[in-house]
Amino acid sequence: MSTMYFMLTFFFSGIVTCHGSKSAYNAVPQLLLVSFDGFRADYLKNYKLPHLQEFIKDGVLVKHVSNAFITKTFPNHYSIVTGLYEESHGIVANKMYDADTKKKFSPPHDLDPFWWNEATPIWITNQQQESRTSAAAMWPGTDVKINNMTSHFFMKYNVSVSFVERMEKIVTWLNSSNPPVSFATLYWEEPDASGHKYGPEDIENMHKVLEQVDDHIGFLVAKLKAFGLWDNINIIITSDHGMTQCSREKIIKLDKCIGRDNYTLVDTTPVAAILPRSNKTYVYNLLKNCSTHMKVYLKEDIPDRFHYHHNNRIQPIILVADEGWTIAQNDPIIRLGDHGYDNALSSMHPFLAAHGPAFTKGYKQNTINIVDIYPMMCHILGLKPQPNNGTFSNTKCLLADQWCVSLPEAIGIVIGVLMVLTTLTCLLIIMKNRVPTPRPFSRLQLQDDDDDPLIG
Ligand SMILES: *[C@@H]1O[C@H](CO)[C@@H](O)[C@H](O)[C@H]1NC(C)=O
Ligand SMILES: *[C@@H]1O[C@H](CO)[C@@H](O)[C@H](O)[C@H]1NC(C)=O
Ligand SMILES: *[C@@H]1O[C@H](CO)[C@@H](O)[C@H](O)[C@H]1NC(C)=O
Ligand SMILES: *[C@@H]1O[C@H](CO)[C@@H](O)[C@H](O)[C@H]1NC(C)=O
Ligand SMILES: *[C@@H]1O[C@H](CO)[C@@H](O)[C@H](O)[C@H]1NC(C)=O
Ligand SMILES: *[C@@H]1O[C@H](CO)[C@@H](O)[C@H](O)[C@H]1NC(C)=O
Ligand SMILES: *[C@@H]1O[C@H](CO)[C@@H](O)[C@H](O)[C@H]1NC(C)=O
Ligand SMILES: [Zn+2]
Numbered sequence: 001m002s003t004m005y006f007m008l009t010f011f012f013s014g015i016v017t018c019h020g021s022k023s024a025y026n027a028v029p030q031l032l033l034v035s036f037d038g039f040r041a042d043y044l045k046n047y048k049l050p051h052l053q054e055f056i057k058d059g060v061l062v063k064h065v066s067n068a069f070i071t072k073t074f075p076n077h078y079s080i081v082t083g084l085y086e087e088s089h090g091i092v093a094n095k096m097y098d099a100d101t102k103k104k105f106s107p108p109h110d111l112d113p114f115w116w117n118e119a120t121p122i123w124i125t126n127q128q129q130e131s132r133t134s135a136a137a138m139w140p141g142t143d144v145k146i147n148n149m150t151s152h153f154f155m156k157y158n159v160s161v162s163f164v165e166r167m168e169k170i171v172t173w174l175n176s177s178n179p180p181v182s183f184a185t186l187y188w189e190e191p192d193a194s195g196h197k198y199g200p201e202d203i204e205n206m207h208k209v210l211e212q213v214d215d216h217i218g219f220l221v222a223k224l225k226a227f228g229l230w231d232n233i234n235i236i237i238t239s240d241h242g243m244t245q246c247s248r249e250k251i252i253k254l255d256k257c258i259g260r261d262n263y264t265l266v267d268t269t270p271v272a273a274i275l276p277r278s279n280k281t282y283v284y285n286l287l288k289n290c291s292t293h294m295k296v297y298l299k300e301d302i303p304d305r306f307h308y309h310h311n312n313r314i315q316p317i318i319l320v321a322d323e324g325w326t327i328a329q330n331d332p333i334i335r336l337g338d339h340g341y342d343n344a345l346s347s348m349h350p351f352l353a354a355h356g357p358a359f360t361k362g363y364k365q366n367t368i369n370i371v372d373i374y375p376m377m378c379h380i381l382g383l384k385p386q387p388n389n390g391t392f393s394n395t396k397c398l399l400a401d402q403w404c405v406s407l408p409e410a411i412g413i414v415i416g417v418l419m420v421l422t423t424l425t426c427l428l429i430i431m432k433n434r435v436p437t438p439r440p441f442s443r444l445q446l447q448d449d450d451d452d453p454l455i456g
Contacts, residue, residue, distance in 0.1 A: 028131075028132060028180060028182045028381075028382075029182065029232075029234060029357075029358065029380055029381060029382070030174060030181070030182055030183075030184075030229070030232060030233045030234065031182065031183050031184070031233075031234045031235075031236070031356075031358075031377060031380050031381055032170070032174065032184045032185075032186065032233055032234070032235045032236070033080070033081075033139075033183075033184070033185045033186070033236050033238075033377065034185070034186045034187075034188075034220070034235065034236065034237045034238070035077065035080070035139065035185075035186070035187050035188070035237075035238060035239055035240060036188050036190060036191065036213050036216075036237070036239050037073060037187070037188065037189050037190065037191070037192035037193075037239060037240060038073075038190075038191055038192025038193075038195045038196075038239065038240070038241060038242065038243050038339065038350075039191055039192075039213070039238075039239035039242075039350050039351065040191075040195070040200060040239075040241075040242030040243045040347060040349070040350065041063060041064045041065070041242060041346065041349045041350055041351045042242075042346075043191070043200075043206070043210055044061075044063075044351055047206070047207060047210045047211075048211075048214075049210060049213075049214040049217075050214065050218075051214045051215065051217040051218035051221065052214055052217050052237070052353065054221075055217060055221065055235075055237065055353060055355050056353045056355075057362065058355060058361050058362065059353060059354050059355030059356070059359050059360075059361065059362075060353065060354050060355075060359050060360050060361075060362075060363045060364070060365070060398045061351065061352070061353050061363075061364045061365070062351060062352040062353075062364075062365050062366070062367065062368050062398070063351060063364065063365070063366050063367065064346060064349040064351065064366060064367045065238065065239075065349055065350050065351060065352050065367070065368060065369070065370050065373075066343065066349060066367055066368070066369045066370065067079070067240065067241055067343050067348065067349060067350060067370040068085055068086050068307070068343060068370055068371065069086070069306040069307070069308050069342065069343040070086070070092070070093060070271045070308070070340050070343075071240075071241040071242070071339050071340050071341060071342075071343050071348040072093060072094050072240075072241065072271075072339065072340045073094060073140065073192070073240050073241070074091050074093070074094050074107060074140050074141075075089075075091050075092060075093060075094070076240035076241055076370060077139065077140040077141070077187075077240050078091040078116075078119065078121070078140065078141060079370050079371055080238065080240070080370060080373050080374065081121040081122045081123065081139070081141075081185075081374065082119040082120070082121055082122070082374060082386070082388065083371045083372075083373070083374025083375055083385065083386070083388030083389060083390040084119055084371065084374075084388055084389055085307035085308070085371065085389050086307070086308060086311075087307055087308055087309055087310045087311045087314065088118070088119070088307075088310070088311075088389065089118055089119035090115065090116070090117075090118030090119060090311060090313065091115060091116065091141075092308070092311055092313045092314050093105075093266075093267045093271070093273060093313075094107060094267070095266060095267040095268075095273075096115065096266065096267070096273075096313045097264070097266045097273075097275065097313070097315070098114075098312060098313055099275070099312065100312060101114070103115075107140070108140075108157045108159070109157070111143065111144050111145075112144075113144055113145050113146055113147075113148075116141050116144050116146040117146060117147060119386070120146070120147055120386050121141060121146060122183065122374060122377055122378065122381075122383070123136060123139075123142060123151045123183055123185065124146060124147055124149050124151075125378075125383055125384075125385075125386060126182060126183040126381060126383060127149065127151075127152060129383065131179065131180070132179075132180070132182045132183070133152040133153070133179040133180060133181045133182065134151040134152055134153070134181065134182070134183045134184065134185075135151060135152065135153035135154070135169075135170060135173035135174065135181045135183075135184040135185075136151040136153065136154045136155070136184065136185045136186075137154075137155050137166035137167070137169055137170045137184075137185065137186045137187065138155055138157050138158075138161070138166060138186075138187045139185035139186070139187045140157075140187065142154045142185060143155070143156050143157055151185075152179065152181075153169075153173045153181065155169060159189060163188050163216050164216075164219065166186060166187075166188070167186060167216070167219065167220055167223060168223070170184050170186050171220075171223050171224060171227055171229070174224075174227075174229055174233070175227050175229060182381060183377075183381060186220075188213070188216065190209050190212065190213055191206065191209045191210055191213055191243075192243070194206065194208075194209040195243035195337040195339075196243075196335045196336070196337050196338065197335070197336065197337070198336055198337065199243075199245045199246065199336030199337040200242075200243045200244065200245055200337050200347075201245045202336070217237065231357075232356075232357060233356055234354065234355070234356030234357065234358045234359065234380055235354065235355050235356055236352065236353075236354045236373070236377070237352070237353045237354070238350060238351065238352040238353070238373065239350030239351065240350060241339045241340075241348055241349075241350055242339060242346075242347050242348045242349050242350060243337045243338070243339050243347065244323055244324055244337065244338065244339065244341065244345070244347040244348070245324055245336065245337060246324050246325070246326055246334060246335060246336055246337060246338050247324065247334070247336070248334050250293070250324050250325045250326060251325070251326050251328060251331075251332065251334070252290065252291040252293055252294055252319075252321060252325060252326065252327045252328070253328060253329065253330060253331075254272075254287070254290065254327065254328065254329045255329050255330050256290070257286050257287060257289070257290035257291075258283065258286040258287060258290070260329065261277065262276065262277055262278075262279075262282070262283050262286075263275060263276050263277055263283050263317075264277065265329065266315050267315075268327060268328065269321060269326050269327040269328065269332075269338065269340070270320065270321035270325065270326065270327060270338060270339075270340045270341050271318055271319065271320050271321070271340050271341075272318065272319040272321075272327045273314070273315040273317075273318055274287065274315055274316070274317040274318065274319065275315045275316065275317075276316060276317065280298075280316055280317070283317065284296065284298060284317055287317065287319060293321065293322045293325045294319050294320060294321045294322060294325065294327060295319070295320045295322075296317065296318075296319050297317065297318050297319075297320070298316065298317060299314055299315070299316050299317065299318070302314075302318065305344075306343070307389070320341070320342065321341065322341075323341050323342070323345055323347065326338065350370075352368065352373065354398060357400065358380045358399060358400060358401070359398055359399065359400055360397065360398055360399065360400050361400075363397060363398060365397055365398065368394045368395055369390065369391070369394065371388060371389045371390040372390040372391055372392070372394045372395050373390070373395075374388050374390050375388060375390040375391070375392040375395070376390075376392065376395040376398065376399070379392060379399065380399075
């Protein structure tokens with residue numbers, strides 16, 4: 001009877017505490033997703049970034065995010081917020097052409113939803129839940145009416161608006177309670193712009209811009225603290241791609257191999273998208289033999305690992321330059337840094353850091369895929385994810401509410417169990433060998449004793 005009473009009390013108090021701890025938080029968790037464009041993973045190792053390091057100390061770090069091919073800005077930003085490879089979300093390049101509709105995509109001032117409608121980004125899924133709102137400061141696509149809806153709060157893209165202005169808008173929106181903002185995004189063009197201009201190997205100039213980026217992070221944290229938002233908000237700081245050094249000596253000139261009238265150049269470098277005017281085989285043969293520093297693929301032969309095939313916006317022939325090489329028709333204006341190359345190159349990878357009640361404290365992981373970010377964000381916001389290419393379990397160790405054993409821990413446990421088993425086996429063998437031996441003696445002794453006249 002008393003046991004029953006005890007169990008019932010325990011059961012109900014359990015329910016009560018669960019409810020209690022939930023309402024102690026905000027009713028809906030808040031998540032802020034920040035991207036610093038072109039933040040190559042190893043900048044974190046090679047430059048002093050005190051504010052970012054402070055952020056990571058109490059949060060999590062993923063050292064390399066394996067991003068999507070092609071490693072460009074618009075495609076990877078859309079992969080982050082949809083969990084889809086580029087062939088599946090439809091933003092397959094920064095410059096696109098659709099042969100069926102004859103439309104051209106040329107951002108940043110292209111607001112035609114046509115390009116974005118093949119997927120539903122998380123800021124829209126969030127708003128399709130009851131009483132939830134999204135806010136955005138210039139994340140690619142947030143000012144477009146995707147599926148007939150923009151982010152509730154958003155800013156029209158304008159490169160001249162300062163980081164501080166964007167950040168102040170976002171924090172004010174996050175603090176607004178009517179309607180309550182549960183998901184927000186913030187985008188900044190650096191260190192990408194400087195990476196292109198100077199090249200990532202220009203230590204002095206990259207140091208300057210990374211110092212500014214780090215100050216922006218410090219300012220953001222200070223602002224969130226000033227508004228009293230810091231303790232409850234979850235923040236992800238990540239990026240779309242890395243950057244590699246280019247040079248004036250590493251140029252592939254298409255004009256040397258093929259006449260311009262034979263094809264349309266939809267996108268240029270380092271992944272050139274080629275639309276043949278008439279004879280595809282003819283164009284392919286000429287390009288195939290053009291340079292040893294680029295790979296030439298017919299669309300149907302693009303390697304599976306790129307997940308870059310099933311979309312009309314991928315052109316019939318693509319050229320992929322080797323790291324550091326530039327594809328041009330003639331003499332180009334060379335950028336000293338560039339990205340877009342093979343996503344297996346570690347120079348193309350960004351990082352991810354996160355902080356807040358949803359995340360583990362002080363945990364570091366080597367890698368995740370860029371498409372894994374989406375299911376993790378849906379989990380934090382309690383949203384049912386749209387069909388996607390991400391794997392939730394890849395991010396379990398980053399999350400405070402998930403049970404996770406890291407690889408070193410797992411190896412430790414296995415070794416520990418094996419040692420205990422070995423010890424037990426040894427003990428058993430020793431005891432087995434020991435016990436029978438003294439027996440004959442004891443028997444003999446006993447028999448001797450039996451005959452002892454003193455006992456009998
Ligand atoms: C898009 O939204 C507007 C109002 O915001 C509505 O009038 C229109 O019918 C909607 N279109 C579609 C295709 O849902
Ligand atoms: C972009 O922002 C700048 C600085 O705030 C402003 O002067 C300019 O008018 C804006 N441009 C557009 C098109 O809104
Ligand atoms: C944040 O929102 C609260 C409640 O709406 C308001 O009282 C407070 O002044 C806001 N904070 C700032 C710094 O604007
Ligand atoms: C195709 O390019 C070749 C040179 O490679 C040129 O001779 C020829 O005229 C071009 N064909 C067309 C249709 O422009
Ligand atoms: C296309 O070009 C290839 C190789 O140059 C040639 O063998 C073929 O006959 C051409 N086809 C047509 C339809 O012109
Ligand atoms: C292809 O390249 C080889 C070696 O680089 C060269 O000998 C050959 O002439 C080239 N063929 C054409 C059609 O350009
Ligand atoms: C990625 O996800 C989409 C949506 O579920 C699916 O159609 C596509 O086949 C997936 N791609 C891969 C390579 O699994
Ligand atoms: Zn760039």
